[in-house]
Amino acid sequence: MTVAAExxxxxxxxxLAREAAEFCIWLAGQSIAGTGRFRVALSGGSTPRTLYAxxxxxxxxxxVDWAHVEFYFGDERCVSPDHPESNYRTANAALFxxxxxxxxxxxxMAGDAPDPNExxxxxEALLRRQFGVPAPxxxxxxxxxxxLGDDAHTASLFPGTKALEExxxxxxxxxxxxxxxxxxxxxAPLINAAKVILLLVCGADKASxxxxxxxxxxxxxxxxPAQLIRPSQGRLIWFLDRAAASGLTVAxxxxxxxxx
Ligand code: 6PG
Numbered sequence: 001m002t003v004a005a006e007x008x009x010x011x012x013x014x015x016l017a018r019e020a021a022e023f024c025i026w027l028a029g030q031s032i033a034g035t036g037r038f039r040v041a042l043s044g045g046s047t048p049r050t051l052y053a054x055x056x057x058x059x060x061x062x063x064v065d066w067a068h069v070e071f072y073f074g075d076e077r078c079v080s081p082d083h084p085e086s087n088y089r090t091a092n093a094a095l096f097x098x099x100x101x102x103x104x105x106x107x108x109m110a111g112d113a114p115d116p117n118e119x120x121x122x123x124e125a126l127l128r129r130q131f132g133v134p135a136p137x138x139x140x141x142x143x144x145x146x147x148l149g150d151d152a153h154t155a156s157l158f159p160g161t162k163a164l165e166e167x168x169x170x171x172x173x174x175x176x177x178x179x180x181x182x183x184x185x186x187x188a189p190l191i192n193a194a195k196v197i198l199l200l201v202c203g204a205d206k207a208s209x210x211x212x213x214x215x216x217x218x219x220x221x222x223x224x225p226a227q228l229i230r231p232s233q234g235r236l237i238w239f240l241d242r243a244a245a246s247g248l249t250v251a252x253x254x255x256x257x258x259x260x
Contacts, residue, residue: 005214006237006238008237008238008239008240009240009241011241011242012241013202013203016240016241017050017051017054018054021060023237024145025060025064032065032068038068039069039143040069040071040141040143040144041141041144042071043074043155044074044090045147047147047201048147049090049094051200052090056098061098061099066099069101070107071101072107072127073087073088073108073109074144075155075156075183076109076184077156077179077180077182078113078119078173079111081108085180087111088108088109092106107123107126109123109171117172119173120169120172120173123184124171138170138189139190140193140195140234141194141195143196144191144194144196144197146191146199146200146226146229147199148199148201148213151177151209152223152224152226152227153177153226154225155191156174156185157174157225157226158174158175158176159224162174164228166188166189167189170187170190171185171187172184188225188228191229191231192228192231192232194231194234195234196234197229197234197235197236199237199238201239201240202240202241204244206243207246207248210248211248215248
């Protein structure tokens with residue numbers, strides 16, 4: 001199965017982060033020029049940290065009118081916002097604080113809420129209000145940033161979990177197979193409604209998952225959840241460093257390298 005995706009391979013995580021930061025700045029400028037705003041759903045995990053640091057530093061930090069950017073989260077761990085494992089905490093320290101983002105433009109998932117299902121429903125209601133999209137419509141993000149686990153999970157859509165089958169809700173609770181077990185996550189249909197989905201993947205430990213998702217012989221979405229990410233209208237772009245791309249067929253790598 002070949003996913004209709006744009007794949008770009010970079011020498012190392014530093015170059016990937018720099019190119020991703022420049023792409024995000026370009027996309028934000030396009031969105032703001034077109035609609036007056038840029039709505040982005042941030043990824044969790046460690047990969048985006050360098051990207052966030054580059055966005056929050058000169059020269060890129062002054063190239064976006066940040067007052068027109070709305071920050072959402074594609075998933076969150078069910079911990080307090082100041083917990084080391086919180087995706088909000090990571091983004092707040094690396095992005096919101098340095099850029100002095102107004103709190104009214106940051107939409108945190110309530111990972112600290114006592115009932116993750118209620119918190120998921122609350123976030124769904126917030127998205128519908130903010131985007132002005134009542135059920136059963138799908139809010140359309142300008143950009144959804146994602147990472148990939150070595151088990152081919154993305155957001156908090158983990159192999160063999162209930163959330164993979166969700167076709168109506170925007171946001172659901174789910175369970176992770178490692179780390180903080182309880183999660184809140186975007187569903188695949190919400191991610192797929194986005195204008196641009198950008199997957200950032202670094203490291204040799206991800207190579208097998210990247211190959212399975214991009215070049216797997218047949219769809220096995222329960223086993224490789226990132227195979228669910230197939231935008232209905234938008235662009236699906238993979239940014240890989242050479243280590244993460246090392247499991248791809250040489251032909252795929254040559255094609256992509258030629259496109260660079
Ligand atoms: C999370 C993420 C998750 C992450 C991958 C990759 O909350 O953990 O949303 O999907 O992107 O697990 O994580 P790393 O970037 O740390 O490898």
